[in-house]
Structures are given as structure tokens and as C-alpha cells.
Amino acid sequence: MEMNTITGHCNKHDQILIDEKKCVFCNPEPSKDHKDAMIFYAFRYCLGRMTYAVIDCVEYIIWAWDDLSDKTKDRIKKEINEALESGDAGMDIDRNKWKKILQLKD
Numbered sequence: 001m002e003m004n005t006i007t008g009h010c011n012k013h014d015q016i017l018i019d020e021k022k023c024v025f026c027n028p029e030p031s032k033d034h035k036d037a038m039i040f041y042a043f044r045y046c047l048g049r050m051t052y053a054v055i056d057c058v059e060y061i062i063w064a065w066d067d068l069s070d071k072t073k074d075r076i077k078k079e080i081n082e083a084l085e086s087g088d089a090g091m092d093i094d095r096n097k098w099k100k101i102l103q104l105k106d
């Protein structure tokens, strides 16, 4: 990726860059780290909430589990355990959904 030093755009795509190195059009696929991060942000949003977003989030994490990094898996399980212990994991129906993630293999 080459940046036009005057406009700050990618020369190939003439798009503004997120930073000096990243043009999302040169890299149309998010990196594995980027996907991990987005799933983790969604998880943080959903944990403890009482909304239909919880089941979507739990299902998505289960579906994506094998592709997540060990670090992300550990963080997710750790935060679920903490939320369950402190009573911040929502209603019983939601708590049972989060517990399904704890049963996944590391």
C-alpha cells in the first residue's frame, strides 16, 4: 500500500486511510486479530445485559470458538466466571446461556 503524501490517501484506491499503514480496501478481509477483537467487544457489550442480543452473542461465540485465540477464549471465560460470581450475568435464563460457553473446550 502506497500513501499519497499530499492527500494522505491510498494511491491505488484514493481512499482516506485509517492510519498511515492501513487502507481497508487494500486489505478487504479483517485480520484474525481484528475479528477476535470485534467478537470480544460484542461480548463485553452483551455480558450482563437482559436483551435478545445475549443469545445472538452466545451463539456467535460458540460458532466462532475454534477460530478465537487462546487469549481471547481465556478472557471470555474469565469474565463470564466473574460475572456469574458477582451476580452481574443477568437473569437465570441468560446466566444459563453464558454457562454454555464455559463448557467449550479451551
Ligand SMILES: [Zn+2]
Pocket (backbone or CB within 6 Å): 001, 010, 011, 012, 013, 014, 023, 024, 025, 026, 027
Ligand atoms: Zn488501498
